[in-house]
Amino acid sequence: MARIAFLGLGVMGAPMARHLAAAGHSLVVHNRSPEKARAWVQAHGGSHAATPAAAAGGADAVIACVGTDEDVDRVTQGPDGAFRNMSAGTLFIDHTTVSARIARKIAEAGRRQGIACVDAPVSGGQAGAENGTLAAMCGGTEEAIGAARPLMEAYSARIVHVGPDGAGQLTKMVNQIAIAGVLQGLSEAVHFTKAAGLDPDKVLEAVSGGAAQSWQMVNRWDTMMRGEFDFGFAIDWMRKDLGLALDEARRNGASLPMAALVDQFYAEVQAMGGARQDTSALVRRLNE
Amino acid sequence: MARIAFLGLGVMGAPMARHLAAAGHSLVVHNRSPEKARAWVQAHGGSHAATPAAAAGGADAVIACVGTDEDVDRVTQGPDGAFRNMSAGTLFIDHTTVSARIARKIAEAGRRQGIACVDAPVSGGQAGAENGTLAAMCGGTEEAIGAARPLMEAYSARIVHVGPDGAGQLTKMVNQIAIAGVLQGLSEAVHFTKAAGLDPDKVLEAVSGGAAQSWQMVNRWDTMMRGEFDFGFAIDWMRKDLGLALDEARRNGASLPMAALVDQFYAEVQAMGGARQDTSALVRRLNE
Amino acid sequence: MARIAFLGLGVMGAPMARHLAAAGHSLVVHNRSPEKARAWVQAHGGSHAATPAAAAGGADAVIACVGTDEDVDRVTQGPDGAFRNMSAGTLFIDHTTVSARIARKIAEAGRRQGIACVDAPVSGGQAGAENGTLAAMCGGTEEAIGAARPLMEAYSARIVHVGPDGAGQLTKMVNQIAIAGVLQGLSEAVHFTKAAGLDPDKVLEAVSGGAAQSWQMVNRWDTMMRGEFDFGFAIDWMRKDLGLALDEARRNGASLPMAALVDQFYAEVQAMGGARQDTSALVRRLNE
Amino acid sequence: MARIAFLGLGVMGAPMARHLAAAGHSLVVHNRSPEKARAWVQAHGGSHAATPAAAAGGADAVIACVGTDEDVDRVTQGPDGAFRNMSAGTLFIDHTTVSARIARKIAEAGRRQGIACVDAPVSGGQAGAENGTLAAMCGGTEEAIGAARPLMEAYSARIVHVGPDGAGQLTKMVNQIAIAGVLQGLSEAVHFTKAAGLDPDKVLEAVSGGAAQSWQMVNRWDTMMRGEFDFGFAIDWMRKDLGLALDEARRNGASLPMAALVDQFYAEVQAMGGARQDTSALVRRLNE
Ligand SMILES: NC(=O)C1=CN([C@@H]2O[C@H](COP(=O)(O)OP(=O)(O)OC[C@H]3O[C@@H](n4cnc5c(N)ncnc54)[C@H](OP(=O)(O)O)[C@@H]3O)[C@@H](O)[C@H]2O)C=CC1
Ligand SMILES: NC(=O)C1=CN([C@@H]2O[C@H](COP(=O)(O)OP(=O)(O)OC[C@H]3O[C@@H](n4cnc5c(N)ncnc54)[C@H](OP(=O)(O)O)[C@@H]3O)[C@@H](O)[C@H]2O)C=CC1
Ligand SMILES: NC(=O)C1=CN([C@@H]2O[C@H](COP(=O)(O)OP(=O)(O)OC[C@H]3O[C@@H](n4cnc5c(N)ncnc54)[C@H](OP(=O)(O)O)[C@@H]3O)[C@@H](O)[C@H]2O)C=CC1
Incomplete structure (x- = not known):
């Protein structure tokens, strides 16, 4: 020991x-x-x-x-x-x-x-x-x-x-980049589901088994639908992490259009009071 | 029968x-x-x-x-x-x-x-x-x-x-919207992994079990890394489907910034000759 | 006659x-x-x-x-x-x-x-x-x-x-595409000016004579700063026009990422009640 | 003296x-x-x-x-x-x-x-x-x-x-934010003009006197059409400046989606060898 x-x-x-x-x-x-x-x-x-x-x-x-x-x-x-x-x-x-x-x-x-x-x-x-x-x-x-x-x-x-x-940190950046895309896609899917007047449970049942599936879909769809965000991984931390990825991309030459865009969308959610809320609160700028 | x-x-x-x-x-x-x-x-x-x-x-x-x-x-x-x-x-x-x-x-x-x-x-x-x-x-x-x-x-x-x-069709739109976000995030993750010089297999092992996981990550990471796209769901079909979702959103008032953006990125991949390739060829506009 | x-x-x-x-x-x-x-x-x-x-x-x-x-x-x-x-x-x-x-x-x-x-x-x-x-x-x-x-x-x-x-119509699409970019840039410039606590008149004086100049900057900066939008070219019309451009681009193969994105941002302003307001109301989704 | x-x-x-x-x-x-x-x-x-x-x-x-x-x-x-x-x-x-x-x-x-x-x-x-x-x-x-x-x-x-x-620097950031929007809009306008097979001189004549007008349109349309970029304000400097604006926005809470996106698009032009070219080379990622 x-x-x-x-x-x-x-x-x-x-x-x-x-x-x-x-x-x-x-x-x-x-x-x-x-x-x-x-x-x-x-x-x-x-x-x-x-x-x-x-x-x-x-x-x-x-x-x-x-x-x-x-x-x-x-x-x-x-x-x-x-x-x-x-x-x-x-x-x-x-x-x-x-x-x-x-x-x-x-x-x-x-x-x-x-x-x-x-x-x-x-x-x-x-x-x-x-x-x-x-x-x-x-x-x-x-x-x-x-x-x-x-x-x-x-x-x-x-x-x-x-x-x-440094490879550990770089890998974490890869992780956060992937999550940013998943969450923006999911936010728009949730938002469209509401706008279309569909039954969220039925939609989840129909789409969560296939090519649209993600950990976030399985674990956040219901809370996003109910507007519950006071738990999980805080947007302030996520912006820090996306900032790290975007800084590193400046050095290694990668282009991260979606990560950069989602980072700005998070600024809008911060301005709505969501700084300490879960990253899935990204949907708030569409739903409110 | x-x-x-x-x-x-x-x-x-x-x-x-x-x-x-x-x-x-x-x-x-x-x-x-x-x-x-x-x-x-x-x-x-x-x-x-x-x-x-x-x-x-x-x-x-x-x-x-x-x-x-x-x-x-x-x-x-x-x-x-x-x-x-x-x-x-x-x-x-x-x-x-x-x-x-x-x-x-x-x-x-x-x-x-x-x-x-x-x-x-x-x-x-x-x-x-x-x-x-x-x-x-x-x-x-x-x-x-x-x-x-x-x-x-x-x-x-x-x-x-x-x-x-119509609810079946609307649900399929939800599905495609979610996929668009997942795939753009994944494309940037793949692109960043290469730009950072990381070992793709190790990265996948490290990130595919958690909050960044998606069906696309599990099933497309390797082929995206190898640049293999001649299979799967064609970009031409995906653009048709995103077009349907964007048209419907015009009617129901939803805002789909990422879906709209990815739809345009697909236009760039079509111009690169990718019209019949799998939707994961979205990464081509970053990697080539 | x-x-x-x-x-x-x-x-x-x-x-x-x-x-x-x-x-x-x-x-x-x-x-x-x-x-x-x-x-x-x-x-x-x-x-x-x-x-x-x-x-x-x-x-x-x-x-x-x-x-x-x-x-x-x-x-x-x-x-x-x-x-x-x-x-x-x-x-x-x-x-x-x-x-x-x-x-x-x-x-x-x-x-x-x-x-x-x-x-x-x-x-x-x-x-x-x-x-x-x-x-x-x-x-x-x-x-x-x-x-x-x-x-x-x-x-x-x-x-x-x-x-x-048809060339007249295509040219009008070019016009609207250019305007969309100008207005999103201007909206962010106005929004940043406020967030930074700068004097808007001084900023306009400093930037309107050079490479950032645009008809919209000269004619809309003040009204955007004051939040006046009940005049001008309606967002509903603009979305119709951007829709025409995006449809045409589907046919001619052009990629219009910014026009597509701004079109969605306008959906957000419509949802805020801005459908009949001037296109410069694009700034509302940032300022409110 | x-x-x-x-x-x-x-x-x-x-x-x-x-x-x-x-x-x-x-x-x-x-x-x-x-x-x-x-x-x-x-x-x-x-x-x-x-x-x-x-x-x-x-x-x-x-x-x-x-x-x-x-x-x-x-x-x-x-x-x-x-x-x-x-x-x-x-x-x-x-x-x-x-x-x-x-x-x-x-x-x-x-x-x-x-x-x-x-x-x-x-x-x-x-x-x-x-x-x-x-x-x-x-x-x-x-x-x-x-x-x-x-x-x-x-x-x-x-x-x-x-x-x-600091107000001078903040104002310069406003300037660069506005330019980023103008140039992306203009790039898409140029790209669409080509894709639509329109006569660029006629289009410029038709649109440069009105609401789509900008310093960049008046001064860069012709060179963008001809693909001339070896002059002017270098993309490397522009990315530095957009980076300054995005950093400042992190502090003052502003959301700059288009500036963030264009910054990434510039990364793509840098990867194409455009680092020292004029900022209007933004069009290259669409035209090539
Ligand atoms: N929360 C999450 O879900 C996840 C977080 N992370 C990452 O893990 C890290 C920690 O996150 P989390 O635990 O949520 O954050 P917290 O803010 O809850 O914890 C950070 C702790 O570190 C202490 N600390 C900070 N600076 C110093 C210092 N100079 N000397 C001594 N102690 C210090 C803080 O002290 P004090 O009490 O004074 O604030 C605080 O207790 C972050 O980098 C985050 O991005 C990664 C994955 C998931
Ligand atoms: N491929 C995929 O992975 C998936 C596809 N889809 C959707 O399923 C649909 C079909 O896709 P897929 O099978 O890949 O497409 P294909 O183009 O392979 O098949 C479509 C078939 O329909 C026939 N067809 C088209 N119009 C007519 C008509 N007016 N009269 C008679 N036959 C007609 C075509 O005939 P012809 O031989 O003359 O072209 C063709 O054989 C699409 O809407 C697609 O979006 C959904 C999920 C997955
Ligand atoms: N170029 C343009 O169109 C515009 C540029 N600007 C801004 O103006 C600034 C300068 O731009 P530009 O003149 O184009 O850039 P250059 O690279 O041509 O000039 C910078 C000069 O500063 C010198 N320098 C840098 N660091 C030091 C140091 N520590 N000690 C002494 N000298 C140093 C460099 O020396 P060395 O010879 O060793 O490199 C170089 O000669 C930048 O911040 C740029 O963003 C603003 C508006 C327009």
């Missing part, structure tokens, strides 16, 4: 850390707002530290699930960052969805200190984190991912080593 | 008629280009007729799977149309993907003659027709669909009665 | 007919709702007729400015259509914005009767019609346009013979 | 500096690649300096026209930046198109040192710079712009004080 520092106890991080503790690892947790760390320790044991550096002292592995590029930068390489206190032979796993650029920068810094780094953004959402059934898309060396895998298995149903440093 | 007139022996119609014959029904077939009808009879028995009207004489049910609104109009109500020769108490099933307007017009004409009409466009493609696993989305009265169901079961795995006359 | 039958006394037709009367021509007018025709005669002299055919009897030229393809078809070739009563050597000018297909069909019918036909949709709007400063974009033979020109000069500042039958 | 340090002698900067010298000011120029500075001095007199700081020593005003946010940051606040060597009471004018954020950051730094700062991106392109007829859209205090105006008049036909620090 390993000594693990876990940084970031939000919607995703808290249940991930819980699964690690339940698996028998010994945890020191840290969170920007310390009350979350205190509450977590009260509920799940272990201890909490005031800074990433303090948490990392003596750890075999440091795992982060914070918010943005800046957050990851700060918790790793900031003045109180974990890297200040990590020794050669340790492991760093980042589950935050960030740019490939920062993932490579961290891996580079890790290499200089002998820290093995894995960029491993996840899909599966809050439910996946709670149930320990996340999918982790991983970038890094074979060895780094080999070392990380037993830890990640505590909360992941699927762990795929896609490629070198 | 019923006496059935089958009109239209194309990619879809020929195998549907074959399943009916195999189920023991007695068939008279008709096709615009008579050689297809002759060949079908040679292979599967029954007889062929020179006109829809001739085929319909004495039939319990007339089933059509032709091309467009004009085609359906002609085979039902044209000078040699089937309706000239159908008596009260018979059944007309249309599997062509057409407008809701023409479906309602035919049902109206049927009502005057005592012919029960079902609009029942299908999904599942050529493979579904060959294997008898189509999904039929049906509009019409409870009785009409009740009468049609045993016949359609010869080639359908799923038969859903969605609503009144 | 000529004997002219004028069909359609709407926002555009009434002032056009008035300019013809003022130029000394003798007019018989007809309008679907007869009260408009009676009112026009009361104000401007001449006489009115109950049907297009009646109006056309004895006329040297018949000029139409009605609504849609169906309307033009009816007033020319319907049971009471003008063509029933026109003799060889007369002239037909159509100012309605319609499809190139119907323009060609009418010209073809005209040719069989010895009627010279001109398709001459106009730009310049209500103001252009009132002031007699319209621009007419014309399709037809050199002779037909030569004959039509002196009449059209009564209300046109610019008359361009673009090409054969 | 003033002592002026001019930083950045590219397509825009070199002629701007030339106009200043011609107006009698005394210039010290600096450019990243020193050969441009040497050549400029050979042609127009003055002297050149190895670093921005060296150029700025003793200057009354420092004027920059470099490339990006990073470039402006470096030439002002980098280790060899001009601000190291500027004294209270001097003036800094930035003609580079950059973010409002960096403009505000520089103004803030200027304020601490008593340097008056103006963000003054320009429009008018290379021709405007050569002919001294640029339009400068300015952000800053009344005093700063008052001081800058006489210098900028050497190469500007129009100078508008739009608002506080």
Whole structure:
């Protein structure tokens, strides 16, 4: 069993850390707002530290699930960052969805200190984190991912080593691009179904078994029809992720017309008050 | 067992008629280009007729799977149309993907003659027709669909009665709208994967189990990656279908920005020579 | 001076007919709702007729400015259509914005009767019609346009013979396509100006002299900023025109992604109650 | 007459500096690649300096026209930046198109040192710079712009004080957003004109006087028709500028669907080799 520092106890991080503790690892947790760390320790044991550096002292592995590029930068390489206190032979796993650029920068810094780094953004959402059934898309060396895998298995149903440093983040971008198209198509399908006066249940029954099927159709059709959006993966996060993909596309030369358009449509839903709602709230700009 | 007139022996119609014959029904077939009808009879028995009207004489049910609104109009109500020769108490099933307007017009004409009409466009493609696993989305009265169901079961795995006359066609539009979004998202995902230099198999493994999953992703990712498009559902048909949806939206007030955009992107693929290629060839305008 | 039958006394037709009367021509007018025709005669002299055919009897030229393809078809070739009563050597000018297909069909019918036909949709709007400063974009033979020109000069500042039958209509489509792009760009510029908290007058002063300049910017910036839209060219008409362009593009293979998208955005403005508002109300879906 | 340090002698900067010298000011120029500075001095007199700081020593005003946010940051606040060597009471004018954020950051730094700062991106392109007829859209205090105006008049036909620090940059974004819409509309109009087989000269004559008119239509229609794009404002710069607008919109909440889409279409033209071509090369993705 390993000594693990876990940084970031939000919607995703808290249940991930819980699964690690339940698996028998010994945890020191840290969170920007310390009350979350205190509450977590009260509920799940272990201890909490005031800074990433303090948490990392003596750890075999440091795992982060914070918010943005800046957050990851700060918790790793900031003045109180974990890297200040990590020794050669340790492991760093980042589950935050960030740019490939920062993932490579961290891996580079890790290499200089002998820290093995894995960029491993996840899909599966809050439910996946709670149930320990996340999918982790991983970038890094074979060895780094080999070392990380037993830890990640505590909360992941699927762990795929896609490629070198940053490949995990790039794969997450592919994931979000595909989702953007699915959701805009689904939003228009829902909107048209209503405008045409069709029975939504019958339509779903008729179309969900064939070429139009998608995870989103199976899991979001009913809530979109009822206008329920206060759950799931927040539009603010989705815009962050689409922004990462669009930035990366600027570098690699890809053209992403639909992703760019949907990103702007999300701006309209944010303006309608939907920033914290599930990405399926994309339909709101058509239905309201 | 019923006496059935089958009109239209194309990619879809020929195998549907074959399943009916195999189920023991007695068939008279008709096709615009008579050689297809002759060949079908040679292979599967029954007889062929020179006109829809001739085929319909004495039939319990007339089933059509032709091309467009004009085609359906002609085979039902044209000078040699089937309706000239159908008596009260018979059944007309249309599997062509057409407008809701023409479906309602035919049902109206049927009502005057005592012919029960079902609009029942299908999904599942050529493979579904060959294997008898189509999904039929049906509009019409409870009785009409009740009468049609045993016949359609010869080639359908799923038969859903969605609503009144035209509801089948409207549901097919919903289906195509959803597919358009899925395919544009998937095209950009494929394109980005290549631009980013990722291993396509690893990416698929990582993303196909979660929120980005779709039938198209599972069934088209590999062929899109390899640039194989000479199979499946033709772009020409897809543009016809999106055109039907966009026309209907003009009437019911729905806004379909993505469907409209993808329809234009398909024009670009047609200009690249892709008119007869599978709808997944949408990726060609990004990759070439 | 000529004997002219004028069909359609709407926002555009009434002032056009008035300019013809003022130029000394003798007019018989007809309008679907007869009260408009009676009112026009009361104000401007001449006489009115109950049907297009009646109006056309004895006329040297018949000029139409009605609504849609169906309307033009009816007033020319319907049971009471003008063509029933026109003799060889007369002239037909159509100012309605319609499809190139119907323009060609009418010209073809005209040719069989010895009627010279001109398709001459106009730009310049209500103001252009009132002031007699319209621009007419014309399709037809050199002779037909030569004959039509002196009449059209009564209300046109610019008359361009673009090409054969239908070329006038196709040119009008080009015009509307260009406008759609300009207006969406301008809408986003206005919206961004507000979101950025800039002084609209200063911004207009800074940008209206250069590469971003457009007729719409010069003439609509202020009203868009103030949210005034109850004037000008109605969105319902614009959608009809974009529909004509998109239909024609289906035939000629052009891809019009932006026109298709803006057409859908207009559906959103129609749903907001903007159907009769000026096309610049496109900004409403961003600003409200 | 003033002592002026001019930083950045590219397509825009070199002629701007030339106009200043011609107006009698005394210039010290600096450019990243020193050969441009040497050549400029050979042609127009003055002297050149190895670093921005060296150029700025003793200057009354420092004027920059470099490339990006990073470039402006470096030439002002980098280790060899001009601000190291500027004294209270001097003036800094930035003609580079950059973010409002960096403009505000520089103004803030200027304020601490008593340097008056103006963000003054320009429009008018290379021709405007050569002919001294640029339009400068300015952000800053009344005093700063008052001081800058006489210098900028050497190469500007129009100078508008739009608002506080950053307002010049925000106005330039408005300009580019409007242009993006105009150019996509125009590209589709050009493409449709060709697909419809119309005479481009006649079409231009017919549509350029009315509601579809734009600077781009008047100045680019012919070259777009002929496929000439090796001049003008480069697509690489346009994507930078649209990127700035889209980034700013993320902050101010604006939705820019068309700007986002056109930005991606430009990626397609870059992939076709159009990175250095005029922005009107947007039509290439439709015509080729
Ligand atoms: N929610 C979801 O469904 C999914 C989220 N993700 C990604 O996972 C990441 C986390 O998402 P989620 O858990 O929902 O977000 P939350 O905002 O709920 O959690 C982020 C946590 O990180 C902490 N944090 C941020 N910065 C720092 C810092 N510098 N030092 C210490 N702690 C810090 C925050 O602290 P504080 O309490 O102070 O805010 C917060 O508790 C994001 O990148 C997101 O895109 C990926 C897949 C699904
Ligand atoms: N292909 C697919 O994967 C799917 C197709 N569809 C829909 O099913 C319909 C048929 O598609 P598909 O089978 O692929 O098309 P095909 O073109 O292969 O078949 C259409 C058949 O109808 C015949 N036909 C057309 N008009 C007439 C007429 N007036 N009188 C007699 N026969 C006529 C044609 O004859 P001829 O031999 O002279 O051309 C042809 O054999 C379309 O509406 C399509 O959108 C729906 C789902 C999937
Ligand atoms: N071109 C146009 O039509 C218009 C351009 N603009 C904007 O004006 C700016 C300049 O454009 P343009 O002149 O065309 O671009 P160029 O690339 O031709 O010129 C930029 C110049 O700045 C120099 N430079 C860049 N960074 C530094 C640095 N750190 N230190 C010293 N010199 C530096 C470059 O040096 P080096 O020789 O080493 O590359 C180059 O000479 C851009 O922001 C552009 O968006 C605005 C309106 C129109």
